Amino acid sequence: MPSSDARGTTPRAQRADARRNVTAILDAATDGLARDPEISIADIAAAAGVGRITLYGHFKTRAELVDAVLTSSATSCWPRIVNSPRSASAASTTRSCAACSPSSGEDSGPGPSAPTCRSNG
16 A cells, blocks of 8 residues: 655555565454454554554554455455356355455465465365
C-alpha cells in the first residue's frame, strides 16, 4: 500500500520493512481471526511482532484490517477456483481454499501482497 507525502498527493514506494510488517500483520490477522473472530487488535499486533501503533499505521480501523484479510484470501483462492477442473465439486474447491493463508509460502496469484495457499491439492 503506497503512502503519500504531507499533502497526500504523491504516492511513493513502501519501504521493505513496512512491506514485511504488513505481511506479518495480515498473516497474524488471518490466523487469529480464523481461531477467534473476536481477537483483539493488541493480540493480532503481538502475534505479528509489531505494536498496535504500527498496525494502525497500516490499517486505520479493525474493519479495514478485516477487509484486507478477506481481499487477500479471495485473491489467493481465485486461481484455485478458476483453474479447478469442471469435475471438482464446490465442496472440494472450498476445502482447498480453506487452506489459504498469507503465511504459507506457496505463490498463488498476483496482487500487491497476495497471500498464498498452504494446500498442495
